[in-house]
Amino acid sequence: xxxLDLVVRNDxxxxxxxxxxxxxxxxxxxxxxxxxxxxxxxxxxxxxxxSRDxxxxxxxxxxxxxxxxxxxxxxNVVCNxxxxxxxxxxxxxxxxxxxxxxxFVVNWDKAGMPKEIDKLYNLTVLFT
Numbered sequence: 602x603x604x605l606d607l608v609v610r611n612d613x614x615x616x617x618x619x620x621x622x623x624x625x626x627x628x629x630x631x632x633x634x635x636x637x638x639x640x641x642x643x644x645x646x647x648x649x650x651x652s653r654d655x656x657x658x659x660x661x662x663x664x665x666x667x668x669x670x671x672x673x674x675x676x677n678v679v680c681n682x683x684x685x686x687x688x689x690x691x692x693x694x695x696x697x698x699x700x701x702x703x704x705f706v707v708n709w710d711k712a713g714m715p716k717e718i719d720k721l722y723n724l725t726v727l728f729t
Contacts, residue, residue, distance in 0.1 A: 609622075609627050610630070611630070620720075624725045628727055631729050670728065670729050671692070671727070671728040672725065672727050673725065673728070674724065675690070675724035675726075676724075677713075679713075682711070685711055685716070686711075687706055687709070688707040688709055689705070690704065690707070690726065702728050705726040
């Protein structure tokens, strides 16, 4: 929808709101939805290599295929402004010079606290 690699959805196929869904629930949805595909791909690659004893390139490809996740927990944002602020956090690929994730937005008030007080100790994001 917005050019992302991954959009987390619920069982009905609706997009989950990352602000109202817990990080653990998002992780479970991502791992359940994508692990079988990834594991099948790697297992199939190993079977092809071992059964035919093909090139070493396939073995290396299977051994090094992996995914990475980044879990960010925001404790505080320190800046000297006298107005409300929005803090945007996203992943940037310096090699290609472009952002590779959607933006995580934290609304900060002028007193130095999150605007949504219920998220005071739960400002977390999981980049997959």
